[in-house]
Amino acid sequence: DSGVTQTPKHLITATGQRVTLRCSPRSGDLSVYWYQQSLDQGLQFLIQYYNGEERAKGNILERFSAQQFPDLHSELNLSSLELGDSALYFCASSVGGVRGGETQYFGPGTRLLVL
Amino acid sequence: GIQVEQSPPDLILQEGANSTLRCNFSDSVNNLQWFHQNPWGQLINLFYIPSGTKQNGRLSATTVATERYSLLYISSSQTTDSGVYFCAVRAGGTSYGKLTFGQGTILTVHP
Numbered sequence: 001d002s003g004v005t006q007t008p009k010h011l012i013t014a015t016g017q018r019v020t021l022r023c024s025p026r027s028g029d030l031s032v033y034w035y036q037q038s039l040d041q042g043l044q045f046l047i048q049y050y051n052g053e054e055r056a057k058g059n060i061l062e063r064f065s066a067q068q069f070p071d072l073h074s075e076l077n078l079s080s081l082e083l084g085d086s087a088l089y090f091c092a093s094s095v096g097g098v099r100g101g102e103t104q105y106f107g108p109g110t111r112l113l114v115l
Numbered sequence: 116g117i118q119v120e121q122s123p124p125d126l127i128l129q130e131g132a133n134s135t136l137r138c139n140f141s142d143s144v145n146n147l148q149w150f151h152q153n154p155w156g157q158l159i160n161l162f163y164i165p166s167g168t169k170q171n172g173r174l175s176a177t178t179v180a181t182e183r184y185s186l187l188y189i190s191s192s193q194t195t196d197s198g199v200y201f202c203a204v205r206a207g208g209t210s211y212g213k214l215t216f217g218q219g220t221i222l223t224v225h226p
Binding site: 002031033035042043044045048055056058088090092094102103104105106108109111 | 146148150156157158159160163201203211212213214215216218219
């Protein structure tokens with residue numbers, strides 16, 4: 001158990017819908033990262049938040065948005081869903097993540113299926 | 116951006132065999148992690164190893180940062196070692212924590 005929690009574990013929805021994925025980082029970690037794992041693209045970084053502020057953006061679509069709340073949990077919002085958004089979405093956390101290298105701990109993931 | 120290449124892409128072993136997985140990266144790094152993704156999809160941290168050598172039970176890893184590669188050794192493999200092994204790096208000189216993943220090595224251990 002990494003200490004990072006994600007809900008829900010599974011999500012089935014229809015094209016055009018909107019969903020929210022939730023992540024709670026390990027106690028004391030200030031950075032939260034979101035990654036997407038799909039069959040064709042592999043594991044890709046989406047976005048990073050540090051202590052409530054967006055710090056880095058990767059290959060995140062405009063239909064996707066995220067935020068980190070004062071209690072440090074984060075939500076990833078996916079809207080106007082398409083079949084190609086079906087993937088495993090991981091949240092990770094680390095103590096800092098602004099400077100230097102440090103371990104990122106990954107949650108169990110949310111498996112999204114868009115029908 | 117930084118490129119990460121893992122080899123071999125697939126590996127089939129009999130239980131008890133040893134194996135070496137390789138990760139090459141194209142630029143200097145300040146973070147390198149090895150993960151095991153089990154059949155249920157969970158990503159399990161194996162090592163944080165931007166340089167040097169570490170051991171944890173039957174697993175060990177070595178990163179030679181100056182030559183831009185890392186090796187993961189699995190000894191006396193067990194069926195529970197099956198899954199996908201990922202190497203992920205964070206490019207040195209960047210201020211933010213993005214990890215770039217390789218494509219993974221699919222390991223199958225037969226009893």
